[in-house]
Amino acid sequence: MSDRKTGRNLPLHLVLVAVGAAMAVPLVYAVLSGFKTTDELSRNPIGLPESWVTSNYTDILGTAAFWQLVGSSTLIAIGTTVVVVAVSALAAFSFARFAFRGREVLFTLFTLGLMFPFAVAALPLFLLLRQLGLLDNPLGVILPQAAFGLPMTIVILRGFFQQIPPELEEAATLDGCSPLAFFWRILLPMARPALGTVSVLAVVASWNNFFLPLLVFTDSTWWTIPIGVQQFQGQYSAEYARVFAYLVLAMVPALAFYSVAERQLVGGLTAGATKG
């Protein structure tokens, strides 16, 4: 980049640095505050910690309750992902490769689901789960999350399955391959990148869900991380530094996941939005 060009872009760089700072400061502030005592935090809110106190972080990491949250969040995210991807792949295969009566009506039904916020169904869903005895049961979160994830997952996978040349299926059928065998042995292995994308989206959506676990889990056995954060803040509202440490630890898995799966996440979100 030539000097002249850098000079011309200077205002732009200033804007980007300012916005970048506005984005980063809340996160950095939380990390630094976690290394202070609550006393120091009120004396020295902005600067670096006078002495780096690690006990806020280590105390939380030493409690079973925190790891229980991580475990529940993980189990529920994996369960949701497995169900939604498996069920959606079957449906998307049928939408993409069969011309059958009622296909468009059915597909419209699913795409309409894309537009409905979960909040609309929250209350009756709670009543239904109570009726089914699924409150305080991880399935009470896994199955509805999978159901509400269907539209987006089906739309993305259908688009991908449509791109696979029909000659491939014809050849397989001539070789005596049934539709199910074609789906299982040829289509799914080819669709690995798309399956990766929708899995990443499902994991993140489940990991961050707050409303549904809030309704379903009345006792702490199956609380997920977002619920845990809210509870912790309520319980230790006076101990600012500890709450900050807790927030940071709660954010780490999502941010780590993002740094690993950035491509699938961004690609999937933009594809899901524009195709839906």
Place this chain on the structure above:
Amino acid sequence: MTSTYLPDKRSGPDAGAPPPAAEAARGRGRRRTRLWLTAVAFQVPALVLFGVLVLLPMLFALYASFFRWGGFGMPENYIGVDNFTRLLDDPVFVGDLWRCLVLVLFSLVVQLPFALALAVALNQRIRGRAVYRMLFFAPYILSEAITGVLFAMIFAPDQGLADHVLGAVGLDGLGGEWFADPSTVMATLFLVMTWKFFGFHMMLYLAGLQSIPAELTEAALIDGAGPWQRFRHVTLPLLAPTLRISVFLSIIGSVQLFDLVWVTTAGGPDHHSETMAVTMFQYGFKRYQVGYASAISVAMFVISLVFALAYQRFVLRRDLEGATTTLRGGGA
């Protein structure tokens, strides 16, 4: 496999050899039925899951909204549309609608143009753009609830970072109660929403910008168009489909806003930041007026539906295939 050459197994008076064409058609018909059954078999798990956990609850909410009901046993006290007339007279619900409108307008006028400007900036070859892109998008993947708690701490009156920073630069007067003051709570909420969501819209725009062929802007450049003209007459029209979808997602997001509000203010102070979803939650889960809360759910559903259909019909029509064309085919 059904073959047209299999011997006819029909019996009875007309069991003679049918004309070959009819036989072939019958074979095709059977084959088609088999194909239909195969195709639908693949849909069954999705249909069951979606039907039981998405459609059924919505239908039940519609049913329950015509009853005065505490949420236990079956609804029995039928009251017609009383819940809905009560809704229209409920200052909190009407306020929810206004607040939703305010958030939508601010998003359209401030957040999305901001996201677009940054997308255009980061679409150039500029130092550090990968880092900026990652940083701006990062808040989007955080949980709304965790983001809410973080900003509740940052905007804590006197104690929080916001007031300390304003104090440090001599602007104490601007500091204040943030989430706790009825006159600033919505602005604070909007600030947090922008922090959390603009990166997502920016990413959408970047994807859209990258699909615009460079030749088009170059041609405009050769024709003597300035930067603004190139943006206004080349980039913007070609980005229109992306913009329309981003507007749609932003509006739906405002309609359903819950997590962020619930953990920061729970709708307070005195309902000044309450949203439809929060009101529904309050009535359904705190006050056990489940019939009335169902009516709020139905109202949200109708608002989403009418908006989504109208938007598809009038705005998205040119951009989408599949759902849109089907809807048009069925509706008109």
